[in-house]
Amino acid sequence: MARVRLEHITKRYEDVTAVDDVSLEVADGEFVTFVGPSGCGKSTTMETVAGLTRPSEGNVYIGDDEVTNLAPKDRGVAMVFQNIALFPHMDVFENISFGLRLRTYDDEEIRRRVEQAADVVQLEGMLDRMPDELSGGQRQRVAIARAIVRNPDVFLMDEPLANLDAKLRVHMRTELQRLHRELGTTIIYVTHDQAEAMTMSDRIAVLNEGRLQQIAPPLTCYNEPANRFVAGFIGSPSMNFADGELVADGLETDNFRVDLDPGEVPGVTVGDAVTLGVRPEDVHIASAAGDLPAVTAPIEARTDVLEPMGDEVFVYLLLAEEAGRSMAEDPATASDQLLMSVTPDTEVHEEQDLEVVLDRSKLHLFDSASGEALRHGLVERSEPESGETSKAG
Template identity: 60%
Template sequence: MGSLRLATVTKQYDDVVAVDGIDLDIADSEFISLVGPSGCGKSTTLEMIGGLTTPSDGKVFIDDQDVTDLPPKDRNLAMVFQNIALFPHMNVYDNISYGLRIRNTDPEEIERRVNDAAETLQLEGLLERSPSELSGGQRQRVAIGRAIVRNPSVFLMDEPLANLDAKLRVHMRTELQQLQRELDVTTIYVTHDQEEAMTMSDRVAVINDGTLQQIAPPLTCYNEPANRFVAGFIGSPSMNFVDGSIKGTQFVAESLRIDLGDIDCDGVSDVTLGIRPEHIHFPDADLPENTEPIDATVDVLEPIGEKIFVYLDAGLEKATSGDWSDAEDETVGRSQFLMSAPSDSTIEEGESVEIVFDRTSIHLFETATGEAIAHGIVSEPTKPTR
């Protein structure tokens, strides 16, 4: 078993609050990623779980046992860090078995566990080699093997792939997913790479300024972000945002207006509209429901192979709605949008185009708090979840 619970865990250094009252329940065998920008508190949270740092307040439970004051050796955890830190004077076998040997484990048991780990990690023919004779990916597998042989209840991984090149990182994260499923061990994985978190995790815990913003399955964080921070952090490229207000049944900004129909904004007047680049289209796109066309000028094109990132100067030129009669025939404003277009698009820089938003993928956030109001401005919008 390897369930884990953080109960209002806080860590404060003098006047700096690194982690602020995080509550987190992790089920046995779950793969959870802690993700957020540098300095957000995710590594400090991991260190408190591992016993490397003592919480200023709150409790840490493993399998319903309070381990807050227990040293790391008594928590049945195994850790893998960004710095692989293998012993250069030991071969692979000795590196993997080191933790077992210092615990005076039976030599036959050590050999069995090391050989099992080597087979799982495809290191069978490398056990006599020194770390200097291994590639980066092989050294990382040795570090993981050193953790595996302990048969821990929980794996803690702090950016273990950060020092690998891009191609190897993609390969290794696939291997880590397969390994976690095979071992069926609870895994808590720290990363600043939201793509890594999205592809590997059962659930993603998004942290900012020491506060848990949302914990949910990856696609829930993507499609139903709890607030503007999560919406902007999850997804690459980032979501487009436009600040505006609610007037009648319309979202109104300097650069555009969009009919909201009968959507309920709970009395909030100042709102921020969010739309992801992949949910902006040309008018001929086959969409179930889209906004009225918006005039735009192509500013910059970035072809990246399977798609083109299109930077747009977009918005209204003149107000024509009766609701805007006081501004009729006046220039209203322009905004910058990033659009993800098909690779076969024939648009050119400087070209005037029309774009539409997929109404089912428009998000609304309260401007003052950043909290989500609705996801999809259709007849039955998705209510925000945390």
């Protein structure tokens, strides 16, 4: 096992910067996931750790050793790729032991390591099978066992579950968590699937356009995102956003207002543009929000589309600047909408007029220009007086 440290890693391809000044440290035995949209630089960053890509600038350390210029075979790492790439003419035992045989280990040591790895990934009794006799999950286990037998200091996994069906991906997530617990090895994992990142990781590193946006435990990224990008990327469905302006006693958006003291929002003053964020589960029907200690003034809305998901229902709400505005005649834009999550037994129907409130303790404020987070949670203001209603339609 070993810690991994990246210092100011930059990778340029002619006029394209794939990784831009990324610095981070993965602790010994930690499971860290690189997550972000396609093209954000997560795989390139991992490849610099593996030695498959030489950084244009910066240094890579594994343990106490600088390995920036070392060949992949000398770094003590093992990789599992999205493309499983088993040798079709070799059985499971031969596939798992291939790397050991190249390094001329003796037969007894090879058998011991293979059987031990097969036991860890639950491939007992399958060592004589051919790859085409295995399921997708079993083939992925063979690829993982092939990495385990090398006893690496660091496991590098580049979207290893991407080619599996949805049910098998969920099962393999559990298997990888168990594997990490049993081996205690440092794991760096790359995925664009935030469910994988949130459920498996000790910490997640969110990247966008080659830059590190935030590295923190999954729930910290969810509850206290460093900026608007992290807030919108982490969480499914995505966070609601509404652009507004700070006024003397609150935040004004096109469709509603939130009472607050601008002096309690660091880095901005009255007149500055601020973006409010709220997750769908923190939007509530006003008549059912009595247990919440602090909510915004009611916001008038009309339900548009309902998406039953089994354990919850996503309700798309349309807002309007003036009461009585026709949604059919004046279609809503993104800033005129809210997404709300409710329980399946909630009485709500399409094209229903209702009032919703936002949980003040779960509101997020971002600087509209930079996107940086300004504040998480507005709990100091009490519930509005009865009859007080924001401008909404």
